[in-house]
Amino acid sequence: xxxxxxxxxxxxxxxxxxxxxxxxxxxxxxxxxxxxxxxxxxxxxxxxxxxxxxxxxxxxxxxxxxxxxxxxxxxxxxxxxxxxxxxxxxxxxxxxxxxxxxxxxxxxxxxxxxxxxxxxxxxxxxxxxxxxxxxxxxxxxxxxxxxxxxxxxxxxxxxxxxxxxxxxxxxxxxxxxxxxxxxxxxxxxxxxxxxxxxxxxxxxxxxxxxxxxxxxxxxxxxxxxxxxxxxxxxxxxxxxxxxxxxxxxxxxxxxxxxxxxxxxxxxxxxxxxxxxxxxxxxxxxxxxxxxxxxxxxxxxxxxxxxxxxxxxxxxxxxxxxxxxxxxxxxxxxxxxxxxxxxxxxxxxxxxxxxxxxxxxxxxxxxxxxxxxxxxxxxxxxxxxxxxxxxxxxxxxxxxxxxxxxxxxxxxxxxxxxxxxxxxxxxxxxxxxxxxxxxxxxxxxxxxxxxxxxxxxxxxxxxxxxxxxxxxxxxxxxxxxxxxxxxxxxxxxxxxxxxxxxxxxxxxxxxxxxxxxxxxxxxxxxxxxxxxxxxxxxxxxxxxxxxxxxxxxxxxxxxxxxxxxxxxxxxxxxxxxxxxxxxxxxxxxxxxxxxxxxxxxxxxxxxxxxxxxxxxxxxxxxxxxxxxxxxxxxxxxxxxxxxxxxxxxxxxxxxxxxxxxxxxxxxxxxxxxxxxxxxxxxxxxxxxxxxxxxxxxxxxxxxxxxxxxxxxxxxxxxxx
Numbered sequence: 001x002x003x004x005x006x007x008x009x010x011x012x013x014x015x016x017x018x019x020x021x022x023x024x025x026x027x028x029x030x031x032x033x034x035x036x037x038x039x040x041x042x043x044x045x046x047x048x049x050x051x052x053x054x055x056x057x058x059x060x061x062x063x064x065x066x067x068x069x070x071x072x073x074x075x076x077x078x079x080x081x082x083x084x085x086x087x088x089x090x091x092x093x094x095x096x097x098x099x100x101x102x103x104x105x106x107x108x109x110x111x112x113x114x115x116x117x118x119x120x121x122x123x124x125x126x127x128x129x130x131x132x133x134x135x136x137x138x139x140x141x142x143x144x145x146x147x148x149x150x151x152x153x154x155x156x157x158x159x160x161x162x163x164x165x166x167x168x169x170x171x172x173x174x175x176x177x178x179x180x181x182x183x184x185x186x187x188x189x190x191x192x193x194x195x196x197x198x199x200x201x202x203x204x205x206x207x208x209x210x211x212x213x214x215x216x217x218x219x220x221x222x223x224x225x226x227x228x229x230x231x232x233x234x235x236x237x238x239x240x241x242x243x244x245x246x247x248x249x250x251x252x253x254x255x256x257x258x259x260x261x262x263x264x265x266x267x268x269x270x271x272x273x274x275x276x277x278x279x280x281x282x283x284x285x286x287x288x289x290x291x292x293x294x295x296x297x298x299x300x301x302x303x304x305x306x307x308x309x310x311x312x313x314x315x316x317x318x319x320x321x322x323x324x325x326x327x328x329x330x331x332x333x334x335x336x337x338x339x340x341x342x343x344x345x346x347x348x349x350x351x352x353x354x355x356x357x358x359x360x361x362x363x364x365x366x367x368x369x370x371x372x373x374x375x376x377x378x379x380x381x382x383x384x385x386x387x388x389x390x391x392x393x394x395x396x397x398x399x400x401x402x403x404x405x406x407x408x409x410x411x412x413x414x415x416x417x418x419x420x421x422x423x424x425x426x427x428x429x430x431x432x433x434x435x436x437x438x439x440x441x442x443x444x445x446x447x448x449x450x451x452x453x454x455x456x457x458x459x460x461x462x463x464x465x466x467x468x469x470x471x472x473x474x475x476x477x478x479x480x481x482x483x484x485x486x487x488x489x490x491x492x493x494x495x496x497x498x499x500x501x502x503x504x505x506x507x508x509x510x511x512x513x514x515x516x517x518x519x520x521x522x523x524x525x526x527x528x529x530x531x532x533x534x535x536x537x538x539x540x541x542x543x544x545x546x547x548x549x550x551x552x553x554x555x556x557x558x559x560x561x562x563x564x565x566x567x568x569x570x571x572x573x574x575x576x577x578x579x580x581x582x583x584x585x586x587x588x589x590x591x592x593x594x595x596x597x598x599x600x601x602x603x604x605x606x607x608x609x610x611x612x613x614x615x616x617x618x619x620x621x622x623x624x625x626x627x628x629x630x631x632x633x634x635x636x637x638x639x640x641x642x643x644x645x646x647x648x649x650x651x652x653x654x655x656x657x658x659x660x661x662x663x664x665x666x667x668x669x670x671x672x673x674x675x676x677x678x679x680x681x682x683x684x685x686x687x688x689x690x691x692x693x694x695x696x697x698x699x700x701x702x703x704x705x706x707x708x709x710x711x712x713x714x715x716x717x718x719x
Contacts, residue, residue, distance in 0.1 A: 025274035027075070029068050029149040037067040050145055051203060051347065053185055068149060069098065072160040075151055080160040082141035085176045087585050089475055091306050092166075095159055140167050144177065147303045150273050163303050173578050176477030180299055182573045183207075183484035190491035191344055191352065191368075197498055197508065198364045202346040207484050209301035209343075210464075212292040213308060214283055214336035214472050216324040217259060217718060222709040223322035227608075228600050232593075233326040233473070234391070236601040237609070237691050239698040241712035244286065244333045251284045258718045259289065262319040266291065269311045275304045285333040286715040295343070295464075298484070302477045305338075309473075321718070327471040328394035330711060335395035336472035342483050343464040344368070354463045363512055366421075370519035371494050372465060373408060375486035376458055377523040379567060380406035381547035381558040383458070383467070386482045388555035388586070390593035392471035404555075405541045405548045406469075407528040409456035415527060421513065422520045455532030485567050494519065552590050553680035559583045587676050591666075594679045598663050598687055605656050605694065608707040613649045613697050616705045617642070645700045652693040659686035 025032075035043055042063045049056050056064070072080065081093040147163035166175035173179055184207045191205035223229045228236040255263065263280050270277040276294035283290050291312075293304065309325060316323035328335035343353040352368045376383065383406045396404045410418070457469040470479050494515055501511035525544040530537060541548060549555035558564060560583070568574035574582070620642050624634050662685075666678035698706060 020271050024271050024276075025148075027151040027153075027272040028274040029071055030274060031148070033071060034064070034067065037071060038063060046145070053204075056145060064145075068160070072149075072151065072158070073098065076158045077151060077160045078157040080162065082143075082164040083161040084141050084164045084166040085302070085306060085475060085477060086166055086174060087176065087582065089473065089589075091310065093159075093161065141165065142167065144181070144299065146297065147300050148274060150307075172581075173574065176302065176475050176481075177299065179481045179568075179574050179578070180302060180477045180484075182571075183481040183488070184298055186571045186573060187344065187484040187488040187491070190488045190495065193495050194367065194371075194491050194498075195346070195352075195364070197495075197502075197512070198367075200346070200364075202348065204347045205344050205352070206347065207298040207342065207344050207480065208295045208351075208464075209298045209476065209480055210293055210295040210341040211301060211305050211470075211476050212279075212290055212337075212339040212341070213305065213312075214288065214290045214338065215312060216285070216288050216326075216329050216336065217262065217316060217321045218287055218324065218714045219718065220317060220320045220322045222714055223324075225709050226714075227604055228597075229322065229324070229329070231600045232597045233324060234329045234394075234597075235331070235711070235714075236597055236687070237604065237694045237698070237708070238331060238711045238714075239695045240332045241710070241715060243712075244715070245284055248284065250282050250286050250288070253282045255280070255282060256717055256719055258319065258321075262315060262321055263289070263291070265319070266311055266315045269315060270308065273304075273307060273311075275308060275311075277308075283334065283336075285330070287718060288334060288336065292339075295341070298342075298480045302475065302480060305476050325473040327389070327391035327473060330715065332711075333715070337395065337468060338470045338472050338474060338476060340467040340470050340476050340479050340483075341461070341464050342467060342480065344487070351463055353460075353465070363509060366516050367494065367498075367512055368491075369414075369460075370516045370523070371490040372487055373523040373526065374490035374494070374519050375483070376406060376408050377526045378490065378563070379482070379486040380526060381549065381555075381561070382482055382486065382564050382567070383479075384469070384547065384549050385555040385558040385564075386478050387470045387474060388549070388552040388590075389471055389474060390552060390590050390597075391473060392469075393551045395471065396469060403455070403457065403532045403537070404469075404550055405532070405538065405546055406457050406526065407532065407541070407546065408465075408526050409459035409529060410527060411460065412529070414460065415529060418520045418527075421517050422524070424517075456528070457532070481573065485571060485573050488571060489567050490519075551680060553676055556583065556586060556590070556676060559586070584672065587672050591675055591679045594683055594687075595663065595667070598659060598683055601687060601690065602656065602660060602663075604708070605652065605690065609694055609697065610649065610652060610656075612705045612707045613645070613652075613701055616702045617646055617649065619702070619705075620645075641700075645697070648693055648697050648700070652690065652697060655686065655690040655693055659683070659690050662686040 034046065038046065042060055045060045046056065046064060048054075049060070069080075077098070079095040079097050081095045083091060083093050086092050141164035144163045144165055149160060149162045151158045152161055163177075165173075165177045165181065167178060168174050173182075187207055188205045192202050195202050195205070218229075226235065228234065267277045267280070270293075276296065277291055278294045279290070279292040281290055282288070291308070293301070293308075295301075296304070312323045312325070325336065327337070343351055345351045352364070353372075355365050356362050384404055457467065459466045459468065465483075467479060467483065470476060497515045497518070498511055501514055502508065506514065525546060528537065528541075538548070547558070549558060559579070565576055565579055568579055569576050624638060624642065627634050662678075662682040666675060666683050669675045669678055698710070
């Protein structure tokens with residue numbers, strides 16, 4: 001069987017001409033591969049451990065490791081690595097060869113169960129927020145059996161990548177995976193308990209996710225001529241082009257051949273790694289695109305999204321493209337998000353956010369819907385805080401992104417039903433075919449019976465919730481952890497209330513409707529169907545008492561609220577120490593992001609833009625002097641234009657000095673919160689002020705002297 005599979009893989013010379021199903025996951029140690037290579041009792045033990053969230057026995061781990069090593073070597077692997085997600089936002093890996101001393105002067109390929117289960121990277125070299133001192137170097141990576149090992153192809157061989165969790169010497173979570181896995185266990189526990197009220201004996205409930213990934217692609221050669229794109233991942237200066245997205249002709253337009261070739265290779269790499277990439281299309285802004293996968297377990301979706309971002313960048317370079325994952329690479333056009341579509345399903349695959357066809361399923365659906373609304377209502381501020389970043393601050397609230405106020409969109413149909421339940425008038429509900437919503441005869445709620453709301457940060461879209469506020473460069477592990485934790489807390493409270501109602505003697509349906517009605521009334525403030533971009537909504541949201549953290553500086557304060565700490569610590573998802581460390585890291589990352597941008601803009605202004613402007617001024621002044629010298633009357637308008645340009649250059653020099661002073665002052669502050677405030681206010685404001693003048697100077701400068709590729713060049717169609 002192993003030889004046959006190796007032969008099949010070797011025979012795939014043109015995967016793009018073969019059905020996807022024939023090679024999907026060929027570069028993963030998938031369950032199908034494990035079933036073929038492991039003894040039946042070993043595979044059964046592996047599956048049971050996975051289903052029950054129990055650690056593998058040493059014997060099972062040894063058998064899996066041996067099978068994995070043999071498979072990897074057959075595929076051309078020479079090295080293995082524990083692949084993990086530290087709090088840098090990127091992935092990490094340390095490669096080791098499959099070799100050990102066999103006899104004097106000879107080596108042999110060896111890979112043990114202990115090597116599979118545990119690794120030891122340097123914990124002090126990754127962000128820990130004070131959990132680990134510089135001299136405390138030891139950390140551990142622990143294999144996540146629920147995420148398949150995969151192969152990364154290199155020029156001279158392949159590397160076996162083993163997805164792992166990353167913890168400190170004393171067990172502190174140092175990554176995004178550990179809290180995500182903990183939160184999945186907690187929400188599963190509470191959902192299973194809830195299902196028992198409805199007569200459903202699920203062994204587990206799995207949080208699921210399908211993250212849509214937006215990105216920009218620009219010509220690599222042009223991007224490499226811009227220090228801001230290379231070091232800050234966004235343009236820190238750039239005048240508005242004559243044509244941006246005004247005609248809305250890029251959205252869902254025909255995909256140009258160069259981009260299509262890139263997309264096809266990306267999908268090819270994804271399919272080989274078992275990433276279920278489903279959809280590709282042009283987005284709204286010029287040279288903006290999207291790729292979206294099918295749903296899968298949240299921890300696997302998180303791993304796959306991190307892999308996808310790496311694939312996009314590496315394949316992009318091979319096609320001469322720079323892939324920009326920043327939330328706002330270009331001013332004046334749409335930014336990029338990562339729509340995190342979230343739901344929960346039983347181990348048998350029944351989606352608990354599916355309205356269903358029977359009365360019992362509808363009653364159950366309303367219960368889980370109410371729990372999710374309660375989670376958003378209680379922790380809307382935390383949802384905002386978990387997606388706060390320097391990059392996302394430029395995007396939230398603009399024309400393509402939801403506002404920083406967390407609200408939920410349900411659509412007219414569901415809202416009508418919830419309003420009827422709230423008022424107690426459920427006997428004669430009639431809207432879009434939904435009739436007779438009596439407690440004993442709940443009707444089917446038709447999926448997709450209402451419009452979508454692009455301005456809503458948390459929208460119900462038929463059988464899932466779409467968290468649209470997540471930034472395109474952000475790991476989805478943290479937002480998923482927050483959603484799971486908040487929903488688990490809400491379910492725990494609803495379960496307790498329902499149990500009390502039943503204990504008091506109420507019949508099940510009446511008890512459920514009592515609990516659901518209470519939740520509907522309590523959470524009504526976060527339900528909003530209108531335009532989230534409008535100023536009227538900001539006023540209305542304030543009247544409703546909804547939190548509105550307008551930027552990251554304000555959002556970071558939310559992490560310090562007692563209710564936020566409790567939703568994590570009370571359920572063992574993050575200890576107070578682990579939470580404090582993450583807050584410290586977020587402060588530092590925000591400060592460093594703005595500091596890097598400021599330094600890059602300073603260097604661009606001092607060494608590229610202002611020297612070019614000075615040269616342009618000199619050339620124009622010389623030309624006017626020469627014209628006057630030969631007796632040509634120089635019009636006042638030409639002289640005024642030159643004077644205006646000179647005045648702008650002087651203003652730019654003054655604003656540059658002010659920006660440098662603001663940066664020095666911010667970096668001199670020792671208090672963490674004060675530093676963040678300074679970077680978010682004085683440094684950011686001085687940076688924006690300088691850019692404002694530099695953009696005007698670009699419009700006035702001789703095009704041949706301007707030192708940077710312009711927006712119109714970067715956003716021109718890729719052909």
